[in-house]
Amino acid sequence: MSSPEQWAQPDQGADAAATAGQPSAEQVIAGLRATTEGGADLIQLLTPEGERVESPIFDPYVADVDDASLRELYRDMVIVRRADREANAMQRQGQLGIWVPLLGQEAAQIGSGRAMRPKDMAFPSYREHGVGYARGVDFKELLGIFRCSDQGQWDFAKHRFHPYTIVIGNQVLNACGYAMGQKFEGKVGNQESDGGDNEATICYFGDGATSQGDVHEGFVWAAVYDAPLVFFCQNNQWAISEPTERQSRLPLYQRARGYGFPGMRVDGNDVLGCLAVTRWALDTCRKGNGPVLIEAFTYRMDAHTTTDDPTRYRLSDELEAWKLKDPIERVRVHLTRNGGADADFFAEVDNAADEFAAELRDFCFNMPDPPPERIFSNVYAEPSPVVEAQREEFLSYLDGFATAGGER
Numbered sequence: 001m002s003s004p005e006q007w008a009q010p011d012q013g014a015d016a017a018a019t020a021g022q023p024s025a026e027q028v029i030a031g032l033r034a035t036t037e038g039g040a041d042l043i044q045l046l047t048p049e050g051e052r053v054e055s056p057i058f059d060p061y062v063a064d065v066d067d068a069s070l071r072e073l074y075r076d077m078v079i080v081r082r083a084d085r086e087a088n089a090m091q092r093q094g095q096l097g098i099w100v101p102l103l104g105q106e107a108a109q110i111g112s113g114r115a116m117r118p119k120d121m122a123f124p125s126y127r128e129h130g131v132g133y134a135r136g137v138d139f140k141e142l143l144g145i146f147r148c149s150d151q152g153q154w155d156f157a158k159h160r161f162h163p164y165t166i167v168i169g170n171q172v173l174n175a176c177g178y179a180m181g182q183k184f185e186g187k188v189g190n191q192e193s194d195g196g197d198n199e200a201t202i203c204y205f206g207d208g209a210t211s212q213g214d215v216h217e218g219f220v221w222a223a224v225y226d227a228p229l230v231f232f233c234q235n236n237q238w239a240i241s242e243p244t245e246r247q248s249r250l251p252l253y254q255r256a257r258g259y260g261f262p263g264m265r266v267d268g269n270d271v272l273g274c275l276a277v278t279r280w281a282l283d284t285c286r287k288g289n290g291p292v293l294i295e296a297f298t299y300r301m302d303a304h305t306t307t308d309d310p311t312r313y314r315l316s317d318e319l320e321a322w323k324l325k326d327p328i329e330r331v332r333v334h335l336t337r338n339g340g341a342d343a344d345f346f347a348e349v350d351n352a353a354d355e356f357a358a359e360l361r362d363f364c365f366n367m368p369d370p371p372p373e374r375i376f377s378n379v380y381a382e383p384s385p386v387v388e389a390q391r392e393e394f395l396s397y398l399d400g401f402a403t404a405g406g407e408r
């Protein structure tokens with residue numbers, strides 16, 4: 001549903017007939033019910049052509065976004081895209097073991113990431129470099145995972161951005177437990193006048209993850225405990241080579257109804273829409289109203305990872321169609337048309353992005369290899385005699401390779 005009100009009282013009117021909620025016969029036959037875009041249910045504040053669409057329900061959540069803020073959202077998206085492209089190139093040059101591109105998902109990640117307040121907590125999967133950036137994580141700190149030199153070195157508690165999770169859907173359970181804790185500790189539903197220290201959690205996962213049992217369990221537990229948890233599903237249409245219609249016969253956001261909480265679909269390539277909807281959702285969570293599912297309808301413009309070749313399973317016309325819905329371009333068009341930014345601004349952002357990428361590259365090339373015994377660190381929160389013994393054994397094994405000069 002496109003709004004809390006609609007969720008409470010779904011619109012069964014004739015206009016909804018060809019929407020994602022009410023697929024046409026052709027859509028059903030084509031098996032496209034889960035992927036069909038548009039219609040009355042899609043929340044969109046900025047069209048692909050850069051036109052601002054009014055939304056009485058969600059406009060108040062972006063009332064503070066003036067041209068200056070929109071320029072900042074634009075800058076964020078350009079920077080993370082440039083960093084993403086740089087990392088992709090570094091993998092191709094053998095500097096990273098693998099890279100997981102975010103290309104095309106900048107608006108979903110920056111819009112939702114910027115919607116968070118400092119005390120809110122985020123649980124990412126493995127593609128959320130843009131969310132991490134919005135949480136203040138230095139992009140360089142993400143690179144170690146992909147260079148296989150560490151497991152992610154950012155300060156998880158400080159940034160309130162949990163470590164990446166590769167096991168599909170598993171972070172939903174972690175996030176659910178965390179959000180239940182926020183609820184049990186009375187961090188929701190307090191009067192804002194009491195200091196307004198309510199908090200919420202947001203959990204990121206993909207369309208493919210919705211087929212995992214962990215996600216279902218997270219939905220159930222969060223629902224019945226009214227956990228302050230925003231389920232943020234980036235439906236990028238593909239789970240590696242599996243299209244969304246192989247995950248669900250019904251639009252993903254509509255699943256929320258079966259669990260008993262609101263679900264909504266936002267244009268995931270619309271940074272303003274993603275910001276507004278996520279602010280609304282986090283807000284309702286902080287008030288103690290329980291979880292919300294957001295389906296950000298977007299598209300994975302690049303391969304699943306650098307180990308994948310999408311030309312083997314999807315047609316290029318699909319990619320071409322999505323290029324026209326580019327998340328960055330629509331903001332550029334909007335700012336240009338309304339006089340919110342001029343050519344100097346766009347040139348300055350491009351230069352800043354190039355500098356950012358050059359720093360990243362320099363850092364990556366000079367990243368020190370961790371000592372071999374590093375793998376024994378951070379296994380448990382407290383020191384463990386078993387791990388310590390294994391570490392000692394490994395070190396003495398390595399010493400067997402020592403040269404006369406003492407080097408291994």
Ligand SMILES: Cc1ncc(C[n+]2csc(CCOP(=O)(O)OP(=O)(O)O)c2C)c(N)n1
Pocket residue numbers: 127166167168205206207208209210236238239240300304
């Ligand atoms: C439990 C589990 N099963 C399978 C995999 C292999 N795997 C890695 S990514 C992926 C697809 C995930 O797709 P989606 O949830 O749509 O996220 P996206 O990669 O599109 O962001 C799969 C099946 C895994 N990592 N974990």
Ligand SMILES: [Mg+2]
Pocket residue numbers: 206207208234235236237238239240
């Ligand atoms: Mg996906």
